[in-house]
Structure formats: structure tokens, C-alpha cells
Amino acid sequence: MPKLWNETIDTHRAAVRETTLDATAALVAEHGLLSVTMSQIAERTGIGRATLYKYFPDMEAILLAWHERQINRHLDHLAGVREHAGTTRLEAVLEAYALHLHEIPRHADGEIAAFLHRGEHMAHAHQRMHAMIRDLLIEGIKTGEVRGDIAPDELATYCRHALAAARNLPSKAAVRRLVNVTIAGLRPLR
């Protein structure tokens, strides 16, 4: 087949996939994670059920793909924050990360959330997040903004865990205070 034809097929496949995941996102927002079905997605997208099953063997595969896309979009967003935040990159990225954790809907909790978070894509996402924070810490150590007596990898592990508290805080103001306290822990000793 000519290259152009392959590209057309690839584009078509990507479009079916994106359309499916868009419909999944809307249905999850409307009805929650547990009640979305393949039939609803077929109906919403106009993609035939037979075609849908060629792309995704079951609802779990769709939810995993949807979750992976969500997480990657969020990481891309954080990378954008990093590029545009100027001298306060570390603070800007940690705050955007914590606010994101804070805003994840509560319906995402429970067994289905546990299933999604066991997905392989989460290990990659954690690694990517960890590397992003670590690189900002290395930068901060160079400028003297971050203490240099502890390995940046350990400090990144501290940051990720401390900021996970954002899930359990009652307001954005409380999340900003958490970021403030977490960053205070990173400062060079007096």
C-alpha cells in the first residue's frame, strides 16, 4: 500500500479512538465510572458496536485508555506550566500538580479507581512526574533555592507524597498552604 493510504488508515484509527474516549469522558462525567457501557458509547458516537469491539475488547480496556489519556494530558499541561513559569518554575509546577490532585472527582475513588491505578500507564506517569520534579529540583539546587545536601531523587519522592495530601484538603487555599509548607521543607538550612 502507498504510504499515504497507511497514513489515512492511521488517521482514521486515531479518530475512532479519540471519539470513543471523548464519549467515555462525557459519560463518566455524567454517570460515574461504574455505569458506563459499550452500548452507551456506541450510541453516543455513532460507531457500530462491532467496530467498537475491534478497537477495545471490553469496557475495562476503554476505561484504561481513557484514564491514560487523562493522565498524559495532565502531564503535558504541567510541562506547559514548567515552560512558561519563568523563575518560579518549581513552585508553579508543584502548585499545578497539587491543585490537579485536589480536583480529581471523588467518584473516581473505590475499586474501579484502584483497578485503573494498577494499570501500567500509571507507572510511566509516576516516572514522568518524578523526573519532571527531580529536574526542577536539580535546577533549584544550582540556584541555591533548594538544599543541596540531599539527593534530588529523595526530595522528589518527598514532594510527590507530601502533595498527595491535596486529595484530602477542603479548599484550594488549603492546597496552596500545603504547597508552601512542602516547598519550605526543600529550602537550604539556615
Place this chain on the structure above:
Amino acid sequence: MPKLWNETIDTHRAAVRETTLDATAALVAEHGLLSVTMSQIAERTGIGRATLYKYFPDMEAILLAWHERQINRHLDHLAGVREHAGTTRLEAVLEAYALHLHEIPRHADGEIAAFLHRGEHMAHAHQRMHAMIRDLLIEGIKTGEVRGDIAPDELATYCRHALAAARNLPSKAAVRRLVNVTIAGLRPLR
């Protein structure tokens, strides 16, 4: 029945329970969480299987009771650390807590761990741990050791999450550095 008789029965029941949980602890240590059976426990303790089933309907009930006892013992230990640490109570308790998290065996991970951690006793344990840390923070705010511009409840949430990183650190030395960074975050602003 006279009161004394009731007390004798209660003592007997407590003894059967404790013996069962001791055997469970030993078997978990030997074979891991997943492979302990009611038969093994009956054999190890000499308690008849019929009696055992009167106390615990299934293996999950035994594991939940064993886990609850483990957690409560650990919290009692931390309360002891608090009583005997003198002026560095906050540091001493946070370090003992973080080292404990670090030392939880890796075989406790996975689905059975997720099941145990969904148990009601964990909500109580988290509350007790949270209250212990919060009270130490209130004390620290009074002595000027801890910043007073953020609610102690929020600071306690920060501490618990930051110290959870101890699970993923490679050494006790790294855990001590984590405690050091976490406490640095609590200090009054310069």
C-alpha cells in the same frame, strides 16, 4: 450467671482470640499473607477447627483482626515514644512512624493489602495517628518550634502524607533525611 463466671468466659475468649492471632502472625511471617489457611491455624494452635469457626467465620476475618491488632500495637508503641522522648517529642514520634512505614514487609503489598486497608479499623487508626501528630504540632506551635500561621490539622495531613514516602525509600538513613525535610517544612518562616 455470677459475674465471676462471665469474667472467666471473657478471659477464655480473649485467650482463644490472642492465640489465633499469634499463630496467624507467625504463619504470615513464614508463608506470606496469601497462603495462610484456617487448617494451618487450627493445627498450630491446637484449637479445633469447629471452635475456630465460631470465633472467625473465614480467613479474611482472621486477617482483618490480625491486621487491626498489628496497627494498634504500633500506635501504642508510638504513644510510648511520645511519653518518653522529652523535648524532642515531635521529631521522635515522626521518625518512629516513618521508620515503621519503611519496615512494613513488601509481601504486604498487592490486593490482599488493599483489602486489609479498606477495613474499618484503618479509618480509626488514621484518626488516632492524625490526632497524635496534631496534638504534638499544637504543642510545637506553643513553644515556637512549629509555624503558627497554618491550622495544625492541615499540618498533620501534610506530615502523614510526606512521611508515607518512607515506604519507597531504600534505607533507614534516607528515611531520617525524609523526616528532617518534613520537619523543616513545619518551621516558622524566617
